[in-house]
Amino acid sequence: QKEVEQNSGPLSVPEGAIASLNCTYSDRGSQSFFWYRQYSGKSPELIMSIYSNGDKEDGRFTAQLNKASQYVSLLIRDSQPSDSATYLCAVNRGSGGSQGNLIFGKGTKLSVKP
Amino acid sequence: GAVVSQHPSRVICKSGTSVKIECRSLDFQATTMFWYRQFPKQSLMLMATSNEGSKATYEQGVEKDKFLINHASLTLSTLTVTSAHPEDSSFYICSARTGLEGYTFGSGTRLTVV
Numbered sequence: 001q002k003e004v005e006q007n008s009g010p011l012s013v014p015e016g017a018i019a020s021l022n023c024t025y026s027d028r029g030s031q032s033f034f035w036y037r038q039y040s041g042k043s044p045e046l047i048m049s050i051y052s053n054g055d056k057e058d059g060r061f062t063a064q065l066n067k068a069s070q071y072v073s074l075l076i077r078d079s080q081p082s083d084s085a086t087y088l089c090a091v092n093r094g095s096g097g098s099q100g101n102l103i104f105g106k107g108t109k110l111s112v113k114p
Numbered sequence: 115g116a117v118v119s120q121h122p123s124r125v126i127c128k129s130g131t132s133v134k135i136e137c138r139s140l141d142f143q144a145t146t147m148f149w150y151r152q153f154p155k156q157s158l159m160l161m162a163t164s165n166e167g168s169k170a171t172y173e174q175g176v177e178k179d180k181f182l183i184n185h186a187s188l189t190l191s192t193l194t195v196t197s198a199h200p201e202d203s204s205f206y207i208c209s210a211r212t213g214l215e216g217y218t219f220g221s222g223t224r225l226t227v228v
Contacts, residue, residue, distance in 0.1 A: 034217075043120075043207055043222040044158070088157065101148050102209070102217060106157040 003027060004091050006105035014113050019076040021108050023089030026070065032092040033065055034102065035074045037085045044088055048074065079112045086110070116142045116212040120220025127198055127227055135193045135223045137208035143188035144210035148217075149181075152205040164191055198227045 004025045013019045021035070032051055036044035048063040050056045050072065056063045062075040072091075076083055086107040093101055117140040127133050137147060145166050150158040162178075164170040164185035172178045182194040191210075195202055208220040 041205075041222075041224070043219045045219075046217075101160055101163055102158075103160070104150075104157040 003103045004089055004105035006087075006089050006108050008106055009109040010111050011108055012111045012113060013079050015079060015081060017079050017112075019079045019083065019110055019112070021074040021076075021087050021089075021110070023072045023074075023105055024070055025072070025089075025091045025103075027091065027093065027103075028067075028070065030091045030093070033063070033072045034090040035061075035063060035072075036088040036090060036104075037083075038088055038107065039085050047087070076110075079110075081112045081114050084110055084112045116140075116210070116216070116218045118144070118208060118210050118218050118220040120208055120223060122223060123221060124224045125226070127225070129199055129227055130197055132194055132196045133198055133225060135195075135206055135208075135225075137191050137193075137210070137220045139189045139210050142210075142212060144191065144212075145188060146211045147185055147191040148209040148211075149183060149191075149193050150207045150209065152207065152222075158207060161193075195225065198225070200227045203227045 006023050034049045035047045037047050038044045050063040050065045060077045064073045086109045088107045089105040090102040119138045121136050147164045149161045152158045161176045162170045162172045164183045166185050166188050170183040185191040203226050207222045209217050212218050
């Protein structure tokens with residue numbers, strides 16, 4: 001089982017709609033969860049971090065975490081064409097190996113159509 | 115905010131030669147640096163974790179004699195790809211911990227081996 005799984009997409013939504021991105025993880029010891037946005041050929045940039053069960057809102061972005069289900073999601077409201085990118089879910093490695101490093105999913109490619 | 119400067123951004127080298135990639139923390143001390151590799155349409159894969167003043171910890175399957183990591187100071191970590199081959203062509207990204215749960219990424223290095 002892969003450590004962090006995401007639907008690779010592409011996910012296509014019209015401008016102004018809500019984009020919903022999902023991620024599941026396998027390490028129950030993980031405590032920190034991150035969503036990064038990556039444009040083609042560029043380094044990832046942090047969108048949201050979440051550590052507790054429930055919702056966390058920041059502007060048009062809402063992260064949701066359910067540790068019991070090992071599930072984390074990102075909602076983007078009022079999607080804009082500039083949101084078109086690949087969204088990477090990252091989870092810290094809770095135990096074993098190199099603790100503290102991030103394990104990334106393959107990413108979901110989002111396309112927002114004008 | 116914390117900034118990691120990564121150089122070069124792009125490099126083309128001949129097969130069999132070595133390439134050094136540098137990551138510098140500009141306004142903080144990076145005691146831990148993570149090195150990732152990303153192939154086209156794939157996610158970031160952790161290669162190794164380096165701590166200042168000690169040997170790097172490599173992930174399973176990563177050849178430590180081929181990918182030399184030096185973290186001799188709190189502001190500089192380097193990755194040297196030795197005897198590079200076309201299959202080493204990839205996007206290499208460094209990431210530093212900036213706090214208990216904070217991570218900041220370099221801008222990445224696109225390596226092409228011809």
